[in-house]
Amino acid sequence: MSWLNTEIAEKWRMEGIRYAGDVNTFVRSLLKGEQPDESELSDDTRHTISAKVMKMVKQANLQGEVERLRKELPAATWPLSNYFQNSMQAVQVAGYLNEGTILCNTGLSSNKGQVYTMDQQGWWRSPNATFAGSSPDGRYIALANSEGVRVIRQPDCRLEGEQVALYHWSEIHEHIRAVLPGIESLADSTHPEYTLEKLIPVDHGRTLLLQSELGIYLIEQAKATILHPDVAEIQEYEYEDTRLSMGHAAVSYDERWIAWGSQMSSHTVMDRKMNKIVQIEPQSSYPHCAAFSRDHQHVWFNACHFYNGVTIQVQLADIERHEDSEEWPIMDENARVYTMVEIEAGMIIGDAYGYLYCINNAGQELWRHFVGSTIYSLAVSPEQSHLAVGTYGGMLHLLDLCSQSMDEYGIGTGTLRELERYVLWRDEEPLRW
Numbered sequence: 001m002s003w004l005n006t007e008i009a010e011k012w013r014m015e016g017i018r019y020a021g022d023v024n025t026f027v028r029s030l031l032k033g034e035q036p037d038e039s040e041l042s043d044d045t046r047h048t049i050s051a052k053v054m055k056m057v058k059q060a061n062l063q064g065e066v067e068r069l070r071k072e073l074p075a076a077t078w079p080l081s082n083y084f085q086n087s088m089q090a091v092q093v094a095g096y097l098n099e100g101t102i103l104c105n106t107g108l109s110s111n112k113g114q115v116y117t118m119d120q121q122g123w124w125r126s127p128n129a130t131f132a133g134s135s136p137d138g139r140y141i142a143l144a145n146s147e148g149v150r151v152i153r154q155p156d157c158r159l160e161g162e163q164v165a166l167y168h169w170s171e172i173h174e175h176i177r178a179v180l181p182g183i184e185s186l187a188d189s190t191h192p193e194y195t196l197e198k199l200i201p202v203d204h205g206r207t208l209l210l211q212s213e214l215g216i217y218l219i220e221q222a223k224a225t226i227l228h229p230d231v232a233e234i235q236e237y238e239y240e241d242t243r244l245s246m247g248h249a250a251v252s253y254d255e256r257w258i259a260w261g262s263q264m265s266s267h268t269v270m271d272r273k274m275n276k277i278v279q280i281e282p283q284s285s286y287p288h289c290a291a292f293s294r295d296h297q298h299v300w301f302n303a304c305h306f307y308n309g310v311t312i313q314v315q316l317a318d319i320e321r322h323e324d325s326e327e328w329p330i331m332d333e334n335a336r337v338y339t340m341v342e343i344e345a346g347m348i349i350g351d352a353y354g355y356l357y358c359i360n361n362a363g364q365e366l367w368r369h370f371v372g373s374t375i376y377s378l379a380v381s382p383e384q385s386h387l388a389v390g391t392y393g394g395m396l397h398l399l400d401l402c403s404q405s406m407d408e409y410g411i412g413t414g415t416l417r418e419l420e421r422y423v424l425w426r427d428e429e430p431l432r433w
Helices: 006-031 045-062 067-070 170-180 231-236
Strands: 092-098 099-104 114-119 124-125 131-134 140-144 146-151 162-168 194-200 206-212 215-220 225-227 246-250 256-263 267-271 276-280 287-292 297-307 308-316 328-331 337-342 347-351 355-359 365-370 375-380 387-390 394-399 416-422
Touching: 006 045, 006 067, 006 297, 045 067, 092 140, 092 387, 099 131, 099 365, 099 387, 099 394, 124 387, 146 170, 146 206, 146 387, 162 170, 170 225, 194 246, 225 308, 246 287, 246 416, 256 287, 256 297, 256 337, 287 337, 297 337, 297 347, 308 337, 328 355, 347 375, 365 387
Parallel strands: 092 375, 131 194, 337 375
Antiparallel strands: 092 099, 099 114, 114 124, 131 140, 140 146, 146 162, 194 206, 206 215, 215 225, 246 256, 256 267, 267 276, 287 297, 297 308, 308 328, 337 347, 347 355, 355 365, 375 387, 387 394, 394 416
């Protein structure tokens, strides 16, 4: 029995083309300086058939007809949001293992953490790891579970490779308590693997940047350094714990620089070579994201206010001399940003409304592309041919950065084309679409 309902599929396609065309016309008018009336945009009516469409997506996966599925029912997120909101979850792209293999996490900050790899053959779920992270150059992968964190050098798609380091939770806890006795921290967590938000192995795996709900730490075999919240502030202001809101951290590609922040902090940068820490005041309310340029000459910081924000570019060579400057170039003054990654053309930022923006070093927007829900994570393949986008809608989008034209269902001003996506919803098996 065929999984395809041709009448529903045709309605889905026609409405998708109509809606994309209307939005693209609206955006083009907006960028020309015109003032189009947004209220005249007709709603996307595909939500009325979304349940029937998802049933076909599941059946097509069971029958191994994913290529036909994408042709008959082009993927979309926005129409699914109302009906399937409770199934959606954040998808964190940890990085690329090679040009065609992606590493990602789901079930973040819960006891249902899953680690997946995806390639042209499909998906694979790790039976042992609950969280994964990647070094800035992608050569080292950190894998966490209830016992601790292993660092693997150049693993294959089943995450097997040379183990270069092992960090036991018991030892990590001991090192943290030595620095911060009497304050609730990661050292007091019964299941620290459930609190992880980012793992970045550096120094060939001999050091681990660990971002948790309960603080940001630099872990070595013999000690732990608490980066955030600051130990002196913890003691001065008598904090009860190290819990963070909107914590974030990044490491430069040469591993010299570390940037971090949270809702109540400044933007903070550590120069590991000179052993110095510099603080930069945000241009909006709450520090929210940090990312380094690939040439490790700049760090981009975003601070948010509700669903908007301001992104600045800080030149690392001048950071100490101009620490108190309020004149850092503004790269964007609209987006609340959860993630950024650089390609040759410029920095790609992902905003809370589901748009990707590519911005060059002069602060000019080169293109924008809509993926459908709040963007949580980004990763670029080693040869910069593909962009992986993880969203709060439970989607992993695989976009072609080299495409010459956007397809008729795409919304944006560039030429990005979606090659495939995975639906990674809560308590369900992954679906290709």
